[in-house]
Amino acid sequence: MQQSTPEEVDWSALRADFPTTEKFCYLNLANKAILPTLVEKSMQSWMHDIYEHAGDSAFSMGEIEKTRAAVADTFGAPPECIALIKNTSEGINIVAQGFPWKDGDNVVISEFEHENNTFPWRHLAKRGIEIRIAPPGDDGRVTVDQYRDLVDAHTRILAVGWVVYGNGYRSDLRELSAFCHDKGVKLMVDGIQAVGILNERLDDVGADIIIAGGHKAQFSLAGAGIMYATTEVIQMLTPPYAAKYSFDTLDRTIDAPALADDAHRFEYGNPNFAGLWVQRRSAEYIKQIGLDNIDARVEALTSYLIECADKHQVRVRTPRPWSQRGGIVSLDLGGHAGKAVKALHDQGVIVAEKDGHLRTSMHFYNNEEDIDQFFSALQAL
Numbered sequence: 374m375q376q377s378t379p380e381e382v383d384w385s386a387l388r389a390d391f392p393t394t395e396k397f398c399y400l401n402l403a404n405k406a407i408l409p410t411l412v413e414k415s416m417q418s419w420m421h422d423i424y425e426h427a428g429d430s431a432f433s434m435g436e437i438e439k440t441r442a443a444v445a446d447t448f449g450a451p452p453e454c455i456a457l458i459k460n461t462s463e464g465i466n467i468v469a470q471g472f473p474w475k476d477g478d479n480v481v482i483s484e485f486e487h488e489n490n491t492f493p494w495r496h497l498a499k500r501g502i503e504i505r506i507a508p509p510g511d512d513g514r515v516t517v518d519q520y521r522d523l524v525d526a527h528t529r530i531l532a533v534g535w536v537v538y539g540n541g542y543r544s545d546l547r548e549l550s551a552f553c554h555d556k557g558v559k560l561m562v563d564g565i566q567a568v569g570i571l572n573e574r575l576d577d578v579g580a581d582i583i584i585a586g587g588h589k590a591q592f593s594l595a596g597a598g599i600m601y602a603t604t605e606v607i608q609m610l611t612p613p614y615a616a617k618y619s620f621d622t623l624d625r626t627i628d629a630p631a632l633a634d635d636a637h638r639f640e641y642g643n644p645n646f647a648g649l650w651v652q653r654r655s656a657e658y659i660k661q662i663g664l665d666n667i668d669a670r671v672e673a674l675t676s677y678l679i680e681c682a683d684k685h686q687v688r689v690r691t692p693r694p695w696s697q698r699g700g701i702v703s704l705d706l707g708g709h710a711g712k713a714v715k716a717l718h719d720q721g722v723i724v725a726e727k728d729g730h731l732r733t734s735m736h737f738y739n740n741e742e743d744i745d746q747f748f749s750a751l752q753a754l
């Protein structure tokens with residue numbers, strides 16, 4: 374267990390774990406994580422086990438349970454409430470397809486949701502489930518006030534991004550969950566832009582379900598992700614797929630086997646052994662640094678970026694209080710940002726264009742020099 378404070382952590386030593394930072398000014402975590410060398414080492418150790426031990430550990434379900442335990446420990450949830458899934462989309466589809474819908478039910482999302490937290494719900498339209506989409510308020514945010522008008526007695530799920538991938542707004546999950554639970558609505562959270570950065574336990578923010586593909590702030594591989602669900606919700610959901618490991622038995626002769634009582638019910642067949650091997654080590658790495666330290670570091674870096682934006686008179690679209698944002702800061706360049714993003718890319722400064730605006734996104738491996746380099750490149754365009 375880590376003991377240090379953010380000031381005591383040697384951030385430049387940790388930056389050296391990310392060779393990509395030597396070549397690029399990388400401010401694009403919200404798209405893909407650049408990975409630490411431990412990922413390469415753990416992929417090699419996975420192969421080594423196959424070469425030297427015929428995959429005794431590499432293909433072992435016991436190792437998968439170690440990943441579940443590590444992820445649960447790092448991100449804060451009972452292991453039995455964690456399903457190891459492929460990506461955010463798979464988790465959201467497990468919920469959308471497995472929920473006990475009744476005729477006339479509706480699900481509420483916002484205009485700010487990613488495609489992968491929109492299409493799984495759209496796919497329910499042909500089953501008569503209404504999709505209600507909240508527009509942002511005048512301040513460009515979707516808060517409980519926007520949802521209030523749409524949620525009614527037939528609303529069963531409110532599905533929100535924890536940190537909005539476009540403008541970087543962080544939802545207040547405690548406020549939203551209190552609102553939802555008062556109305557008998559389940560709160561489902563797309564956590565991919567938050568898990569690995571924010572110092573919050575998954576089981577302590579009031580959400581019923583939190584899903585996060587592993588390939589961004591968790592430093593895992595694409596194809597390995599996590600789904601947290603409360604015991605109550607696990608019991609409510611009928612998994613859309615079931616095979617070996619989804620049931621509480623391996624006995625093939627039982628006519629109607631019971632589903633696993635815990636989150637194993639959402640898993641089926643051979644898992645992504647290599648990806649989950651990496652995911653365990655990445656979760657342990659994050660734990661060792663400390664989510665509290667990471668959270669403080671990303672707050673400091675993003676605050677510095679906002680300060681620089683003010684100095685350069687670039688409008689910041691993301692809310693300023695740390696409680697309302699995460700590692701993403703979106704900037705309004707006064708016109709479509711596509712050309713600027715491309716020109717910056719040509720200079721080795723990697724940012725993204727989202728909703729026509731320039732999106733920066735950071736993790737602890739970034740530093741103030743990255744931000745200075747970004748602004749001088751931007752000013753020089």
Ligand SMILES: Cc1ncc(COP(=O)(O)O)c(C=O)c1O
Nearest residue numbers: 460461462487489534538565586
């Ligand atoms: C908010 C959000 N949800 C989901 C995804 C990705 O979904 P998946 O993990 O299914 O690829 C992204 C980005 O790729 C995202 O920004």
